[in-house]
Amino acid sequence: MKYKALKGVQDLIPPEIELWQHIEDVSKAVFKVYGYKELRVPIIESTDIFLRSIGETTDIVEKEMYTFPDKAGRSITLRPEGTAPVVRAFIEHNLFNLNPPQKFYYHGPMFRYERPQAGRFRQFYQIGVEAFGIDDPKLDAEIICMLRHTLEEMGLTGLEFELNSIGCSNCRPKYRESLKEFLSGRLVRLCPDCQRRFELNPLRIMDCKVTGCIELRQGAPRVIDFLCEDCRNHFDKLKDYLQLLNVSFAVNPDLVRGLDYYTKTTFEVTTTSLGAQKAVAAGGRYDRLVEEFGGPPTPAIGFAIGAERIASLLKDNYVYQSSGPVIFFATLGGEASATALKIADSLRTKGLYIEVGYDVMSLKSQMKRADRLGALYTVILGEDELKSGKAILRDMQTKKQSDIPIDAIEENFLNRIVA
Numbered sequence: 383m384k385y386k387a388l389k390g391v392q393d394l395i396p397p398e399i400e401l402w403q404h405i406e407d408v409s410k411a412v413f414k415v416y417g418y419k420e421l422r423v424p425i426i427e428s429t430d431i432f433l434r435s436i437g438e439t440t441d442i443v444e445k446e447m448y449t450f451p452d453k454a455g456r457s458i459t460l461r462p463e464g465t466a467p468v469v470r471a472f473i474e475h476n477l478f479n480l481n482p483p484q485k486f487y488y489h490g491p492m493f494r495y496e497r498p499q500a501g502r503f504r505q506f507y508q509i510g511v512e513a514f515g516i517d518d519p520k521l522d523a524e525i526i527c528m529l530r531h532t533l534e535e536m537g538l539t540g541l542e543f544e545l546n547s548i549g550c551s552n553c554r555p556k557y558r559e560s561l562k563e564f565l566s567g568r569l570v571r572l573c574p575d576c577q578r579r580f581e582l583n584p585l586r587i588m589d590c591k592v593t594g595c596i597e598l599r600q601g602a603p604r605v606i607d608f609l610c611e612d613c614r615n616h617f618d619k620l621k622d623y624l625q626l627l628n629v630s631f632a633v634n635p636d637l638v639r640g641l642d643y644y645t646k647t648t649f650e651v652t653t654t655s656l657g658a659q660k661a662v663a664a665g666g667r668y669d670r671l672v673e674e675f676g677g678p679p680t681p682a683i684g685f686a687i688g689a690e691r692i693a694s695l696l697k698d699n700y701v702y703q704s705s706g707p708v709i710f711f712a713t714l715g716g717e718a719s720a721t722a723l724k725i726a727d728s729l730r731t732k733g734l735y736i737e738v739g740y741d742v743m744s745l746k747s748q749m750k751r752a753d754r755l756g757a758l759y760t761v762i763l764g765e766d767e768l769k770s771g772k773a774i775l776r777d778m779q780t781k782k783q784s785d786i787p788i789d790a791i792e793e794n795f796l797n798r799i800v801a
């Protein structure tokens with residue numbers, strides 16, 4: 383074949399697409415009962431917004447963004463994630479004027495130029511939520527609970543919730559110094575990226591995936607031990623709320639996340655059934671980002687679910703729902719074909735799924751198609767039936783056939799559906 387999809391991207395085709403629709407439909411239904419409204423942001427954004435938010439020394443910004451100049455020479459980036467665009471939109475449309483918390487969800491493709499492997503794509507789909515305006519750990523608990531509710535409703539089991547607090551601008555400087563002191567003697571042995579990050583953003587070293595760096599940071603001070611009183615209280619209350627809500631979680635002091643905008647709460651949901659790419663969803667608080675983007679001081683929290691990873695966990699046990707047509711009209715001859723087409727058209731406008739055979743198909747192949755599509759009934763209509771005014775109605779499950787007056791087909795099926 384001449385053309386193929388690019389490396390690291392995939393087509394979603396029927397029937398598998400149904401599983402994706404299931405994932406999206408379930409999320410929307412659950413988000414709705416927690417009061418989240420959809421917000422759609424563009425796929426392309428000005429590159430700056432990602433540099434400022436995700437952080438210039440992160441892997442995403444340094445290595446993974448699809449960035450290109452547009453025809454006017456502006457630097458454009460295909461969004462690698464949804465939080466920064468949502469924050470941009472939140473400020474641009476003065477959504478902070480609404481009563482807090484302002485709660486939004488989004489879903490759609492994200493782009494990261496990563497090395498493709500199982501569970502890691504260059505175009506992947508996220509379903510995310512962002513809630514603005516409330517600095518209460520109850521909201522953190524609620525959002526984590528909503529994530530659990532969503533994933534369970536999708537059909538996932540055996541999930542692990544990991545939780546951490548990475549502090550705020552009050553507690554970070556002390557932690558930063560302590561971390562630098564610990565790492566200074568090991569600096570030359572860190573990877574070149576981490577050596578650069580040492581001065582610019584030493585916290586990023588705690589997220590480096592290079593084996594040597596992972597070993598070198600063994601025993602490093604942990605941000606959770608440096609929390610200020612406010613962050614400590616926030617974290618303690620969050621844990622109490624989660625216990626109250628029966629969410630089992632493990633505190634993971636190494637959970638620093640790969641994006642710079644987080645403050646206080648961070649969390650990740652993992653599964654043991656996915657190999658290396660085990661995070662199915664992740665998120666956290668980002669209380670400074672709205673202000674850094676030029677908006678009023680606004681605490682915020684959110685998460686994003688990775689749809690590919692969910693689909694791969696669900697695919698073996700998913701029962702495809704796609705139902706066949708209510709009626710398949712198998713016809714022989716021009717007049718019968720026209721009569722069937724007219725009835726089919728009318729029933730379709732009433733919302734019934736109807737298929738018709740085409741004149742190029744023999745009656746036998748039309749019947750085969752009706753079977754393959756999983757039609758509930760086949761209506762067989764030829765010249766004899768037109769003459770007698772009665773078509774043959776075949777129940778595709780019992781294979782029983784009976785006569786049905788042609789001019790009663792429509793009413794008969796509409797009544798069946800209503801009944």
Ligand code: HAM
Nearest residue numbers: 463465502503506661662663664665666684685686688
């Ligand atoms: P993230 O951890 O970068 O966070 O991504 C969230 C989820 O997206 C991951 O847990 C994973 O399931 C999925 N994911 C990430 N990269 C890939 C990939 N290359 N292929 C397949 N799936 C992937 C964020 O993006 C934050 N914006 C989440 C957030 C929202 N934080 C606050 N609000």
